[in-house]
Amino acid sequence: xxxxxxxxxxxxxxxxxxxxxxxxxxxxxxxxxxxxxxxxxxxxxxxxxxxxxxxxxxxxxxxxxxxxxxxxxxxxxxxxxxxxxxxxxxxxxxxxxxxxxxxxxxxxxxxxxxxxxxxxxxxxxxxxxxxxxxxxxxxxxxxxxxxxxxxxxxxxxxxxxxxxxxxxxxxxxxxxxxxxxxxxxxxxxxxxxxxxxxxxxxxxxxxxxxxxxxxxxxxxxxxxxxxxxxxxxxxxxxxxxxxxxxxxxxxxxxxxxxxxxxxxxxxxxxxxxxxxxxxxxxxxxxxxxxxxxxxxxxxxxxxxxxxxxxxxxxxxxxxxxxxxxxxxxxxxxxxxxxxxxxxxxxxxxxxxxxxxxxxxxxxxxxxxxxxxxxxxxxxxxxxxxxxxxxxxxxxxxxxxxxxxxxxxxxxxxxxxxxxxxxxxxxxxxxxxxxxxxxxxxxxxxxxxxxxxxxxxxxxxxxxxxxxx
Amino acid sequence: xxxxxxxxxxxxxxxxxxxxxxxxxxxxxxxxxxxxxxxxxxxxxxxxxxxxxxxxxxxxxxxxxxxxxxxxxxxxxxxxxxxxxxxxxxxxxxxxxxxxxxxxxxxxxxxxxxxxxxxxxxxxxxxxxxxxxxxxxxxxxxxxxxxxxxxxxxxxxxxxxxxxxxxxxxxxxxxxxxxxxxxxxxxxxxxxxxxxxxxxxxxxxxxxxxxxxxxxxxxxxxxxxxxxxxxxxxxxxxxxxxxxxxxxxxxxxxxxxxxxxxxxxxxxxxxxxxxxxxxxxxxxxxxxxxxxxxxxxxxxxxxxxxxxxxxxxxxxxxxxxxxxxxxxxxxxxxxxxxxxxxxxxxxxxxxxxxxxxxxxxxxxxxxxxxxxxxxxxxxxxxxxxxxxxxxxxxxxxxxxxxxxxxxxxxxxxxxxxxxxxxxxxxxxxxxxxxxxxxxxxxxxxxxxxxxxxxxxxxxxxxxxxxxx
Numbered sequence: 048x049x050x051x052x053x054x055x056x057x058x059x060x061x062x063x064x065x066x067x068x069x070x071x072x073x074x075x076x077x078x079x080x081x082x083x084x085x086x087x088x089x090x091x092x093x094x095x096x097x098x099x100x101x102x103x104x105x106x107x108x109x110x111x112x113x114x115x116x117x118x119x120x121x122x123x124x125x126x127x128x129x130x131x132x133x134x135x136x137x138x139x140x141x142x143x144x145x146x147x148x149x150x151x152x153x154x155x156x157x158x159x160x161x162x163x164x165x166x167x168x169x170x171x172x173x174x175x176x177x178x179x180x181x182x183x184x185x186x187x188x189x190x191x192x193x194x195x196x197x198x199x200x201x202x203x204x205x206x207x208x209x210x211x212x213x214x215x216x217x218x219x220x221x222x223x224x225x226x227x228x229x230x231x232x233x234x235x236x237x238x239x240x241x242x243x244x245x246x247x248x249x250x251x252x253x254x255x256x257x258x259x260x261x262x263x264x265x266x267x268x269x270x271x272x273x274x275x276x277x278x279x280x281x282x283x284x285x286x287x288x289x290x291x292x293x294x295x296x297x298x299x300x301x302x303x304x305x306x307x308x309x310x311x312x313x314x315x316x317x318x319x320x321x322x323x324x325x326x327x328x329x330x331x332x333x334x335x336x337x338x339x340x341x342x343x344x345x346x347x348x349x350x351x352x353x354x355x356x357x358x359x360x361x362x363x364x365x366x367x368x369x370x371x372x373x374x375x376x377x378x379x380x381x382x383x384x385x386x387x388x389x390x391x392x393x394x395x396x397x398x399x400x401x402x403x404x405x406x407x408x409x410x411x412x413x414x415x416x417x418x419x420x421x422x423x424x425x426x427x428x429x430x431x432x433x434x435x436x437x438x439x440x441x442x443x444x445x446x447x448x449x450x451x452x453x454x455x456x457x458x459x460x461x462x463x464x465x466x467x468x469x470x471x472x473x474x475x476x477x478x479x480x481x482x483x484x485x486x487x488x489x490x491x492x493x494x495x496x497x498x499x500x501x502x503x504x505x506x507x508x509x510x511x512x513x514x515x
Numbered sequence: 516x517x518x519x520x521x522x523x524x525x526x527x528x529x530x531x532x533x534x535x536x537x538x539x540x541x542x543x544x545x546x547x548x549x550x551x552x553x554x555x556x557x558x559x560x561x562x563x564x565x566x567x568x569x570x571x572x573x574x575x576x577x578x579x580x581x582x583x584x585x586x587x588x589x590x591x592x593x594x595x596x597x598x599x600x601x602x603x604x605x606x607x608x609x610x611x612x613x614x615x616x617x618x619x620x621x622x623x624x625x626x627x628x629x630x631x632x633x634x635x636x637x638x639x640x641x642x643x644x645x646x647x648x649x650x651x652x653x654x655x656x657x658x659x660x661x662x663x664x665x666x667x668x669x670x671x672x673x674x675x676x677x678x679x680x681x682x683x684x685x686x687x688x689x690x691x692x693x694x695x696x697x698x699x700x701x702x703x704x705x706x707x708x709x710x711x712x713x714x715x716x717x718x719x720x721x722x723x724x725x726x727x728x729x730x731x732x733x734x735x736x737x738x739x740x741x742x743x744x745x746x747x748x749x750x751x752x753x754x755x756x757x758x759x760x761x762x763x764x765x766x767x768x769x770x771x772x773x774x775x776x777x778x779x780x781x782x783x784x785x786x787x788x789x790x791x792x793x794x795x796x797x798x799x800x801x802x803x804x805x806x807x808x809x810x811x812x813x814x815x816x817x818x819x820x821x822x823x824x825x826x827x828x829x830x831x832x833x834x835x836x837x838x839x840x841x842x843x844x845x846x847x848x849x850x851x852x853x854x855x856x857x858x859x860x861x862x863x864x865x866x867x868x869x870x871x872x873x874x875x876x877x878x879x880x881x882x883x884x885x886x887x888x889x890x891x892x893x894x895x896x897x898x899x900x901x902x903x904x905x906x907x908x909x910x911x912x913x914x915x916x917x918x919x920x921x922x923x924x925x926x927x928x929x930x931x932x933x934x935x936x937x938x939x940x941x942x943x944x945x946x947x948x949x950x951x952x953x954x955x956x957x958x959x960x961x962x963x964x965x966x967x968x969x970x971x972x973x974x975x976x977x978x979x980x981x982x983x
Contacts, residue, residue: 083812136777137812173648180637181637212547224855261848336543339547345605360656384730386696386699390861
């Protein structure tokens with residue numbers, strides 16, 4: 048045996064010591080790993096099967112099988128008559144240095160976007176899962192309809208017509224992985240039609256920019272006032288598509304006026320354009336009935352997107368889009384090439400949950416919890432940072448707080464809050480507008496925090512500001 | 516009241532008859548629908564709240580609330596002092612004529628691609644679901660890591676290293692919605708790097724063409740022989756990326772030779788290119804150990820994609836991709852903009868299922884069932900269509916059958932089979948090659964059929980061929 052053979056022999060000893068029924072596989076694994084890691088270099092000649100078997104004290108058949116298997120896979124090569132060699136085919140992986148994200152030192156995090164994950168209806172969901180697994184036909188486990196399970200599309204269409212006043216034809220409803228995927232799908236379809244720009248609200252969600260960019264569509268900030276998108280800049284922008292949040296604008300919290308809704312639709316018809324309505328938190332309205340969705344006014348110009356991310360949990364990745372007839376086939380084909388459709392078990396469980404009334408119960412439960420938290424937030428501002436004006440309070444999971452200049456200036460305010468372990472996001476992180484005054488404008492997410500934590504967070508900020 | 520008011524009055528009667536607690540909402544729904552459907556035309560003046568309330572026999576507050584709500588939503592407009600009108604904003608949906616797919620008149624369907632859906636391990640899956648819902652931390656229900664749950668990435672990395680001989684670093688494993696999404700992700704990343712063409716095996720899967728086209732990447736057929744891709748045409752093609760099925764080529768059923776594996780990797784290194792290994796049925800091998808994956812030979816040049824579509828069910832939409840370090844960040848960002856990541860509950864359940872050994876048990880169960888069906892197929896050919904050569908039988912869920920010319924010609928053979936209600940797909944549906952002889956070459960999927968059904972299907976074809 049050569050010295051290389053000797054190395055192989057030592058290396059292979061643990062495999063030879065494996066229980067008999069695993070020994071062959073163990074031998075192959077160790078040999079493969081040795082080649083891959085370079086411990087057996089390319090060109091190294093392996094001992095004969097007879098010699099190696101004798102050295103290891105295993106049957107010759109086992110060694111022959113290992114050589115054959117690794118030769119078939121390309122790790123070894125075998126020249127008839129002259130033996131077996133390590134081939135030059137294998138290369139080791141480059142070790143990747145990927146740091147895992149460290150936990151930030153935040154005690155109370157008011158950054159918006161997450162519901163209270165502890166409100167996820169675990170037992171009701173488990174019951175729906177059991178029911179689905181017990182009665183779903185086998186056939187439904189095959190490749191899905193990319194639009195979604197018919198039973199879910201019907202359940203959601205009825206729910207959305209009832210709760211959100213949309214025109215909800217199940218044939219035009221596409222189940223998708225939340226509003227993010229709906230945005231990407233919409234962007235891909237616009238791009239295929241030659242559109243390269245889409246308007247977004249300013250202030251608005253920078254995430255829209257990243258999603259549309261992935262579809263090759265650039266976002267253009269369009270200024271908002273207290274009624275909705277300003278018509279002049281919209282018309283002057285030259286875009287033929289916009290994404291908007293008219294029910295509870297993100298982040299400002301306003302509800303678009305009826306006039307601006309009508310103006311937007313007139314504009315869309317005039318430019319032969321399309322609107323994506325992002326109804327990200329339309330389910331939550333505290334003091335009156337929710338404002339019906341824009342889509343209800345013109346389902347041929349408005350695509351409507353929503354999800355279960357706020358009502359159930361973002362980790363569900365379950366959402367829906369109602370699509371204008373003219374875009375439907377393209378959206379469905381994009382959805383198909385993106386993932387062939389959403390997982391069917393999840394869809395069947397959500398259908399069960401909606402149909403049996405679980406979804407409505409869940410919304411009522413969340414509404415109660417979130418209203419209480421909102422009220423705690425308003426009380427905490429009154430007590431600890433008096434004079435703060437809070438707006439956008441009628442709906443949703445966040446508000447805008449405008450803290451008077453005397454608590455500022457904003458950079459000092461944010462720095463002190465951060466030192467106190469309170470995560471806050473300024474309004475100007477969500478757009479291009481920079482106010483002339485020195486007030487501190489914040490987007491405050493409160494839904495994921497208990498009333499006590501909400502109060503603690505605001506108190507910590509006020510205390511930090513008093514320290515010099 | 517005007518005549519339009521009269522129309523509205525009749526229209527609204529059912530709403531007025533609703534139970535008291537639903538009456539306000541019912542009124543709004545009927546009114547909204549009437550505007551939308553054009554039954555109340557734009558410009559129509561509505562009766563005063565006092566008059567309508569009296570006519571309907573409901574409280575005036577209810578009517579006022581309905582008018583206000585629909586005005587806020589844009590269906591109505593209200594001119595202070597002069598009353599309420601139907602606005603011009605609302606447009607009805609275009610009725611879509613979307614036929615639902617009719618059931619084809621197929622008695623036995625040998626078309627490949629689907630496993631036996633009745634083998635889905637319902638009770639084991641239900642147990643894993645229960646376990647996950649009972650102990651998953653709330654935090655895990657938030658927005659997911661787009662790469663997938665760490666616990667699943669670790670479980671899959673260990674499984675794939677053990678079963679498929681891949682280099683499986685959990686940090687480089689991206690959980691995705693099956694091989695289809697892996698292909699689209701790979702295509703998007705190639706496109707972003709300026710590549711516009713990718714080679715596919717001929718014969719191969721036309722579906723690859725549709726997936727890559729959605730990413731803006733054109734597919735180029737590259738001829739295969741009995742060892743794998745032919746090196747000459749590969750080099751001459753000018754492509755710098757290919758997608759291949761070396762373990763059990765689809766559809767031919769061959770396993771690539773070690774030499775062709777090495778040649779492909781040499782080519783990839785020489786052109787600074789990438790290989791996508793589609794290991795669509797690598798879990799199923801009947802007569803010996805599976806051939807290890809190509810990715811194990813060079814994880815920096817080969818992306819490896821697989822899924823639970825064959826082992827569990829296509830409707831799960833759960834797959835994985837091992838990504839070369841150089842492409843990883845781009846793949847993850849694409850995955851993020853496509854859907855933000857896979858649903859977390861499904862991922863946690865699969866992790867539980869793999870970790871507790873359920874996945875291995877499921878594979879053994881499927882192997883036994885599918886081997887029996889394969890043997891039934893071989894026996895049926897021997898009995899009913901003697902002389903048929905069946906290849907690619909060592910692995911997977913399908914085989915290639917070459918039926919002698921005397922049972923042909925192919926068009927007649929396929930027509931007779933279709934008349935007998937037997938679904939068959941000819942090999943030439945999967946590529947550009949057209950054989951010179953008159954043999955009938957078929958791609959036969961058998962895994963989803965019981966042994967008795969397999970035998971019946973082949974018998975039906977033979978009987979149909981005997982009829983004149």
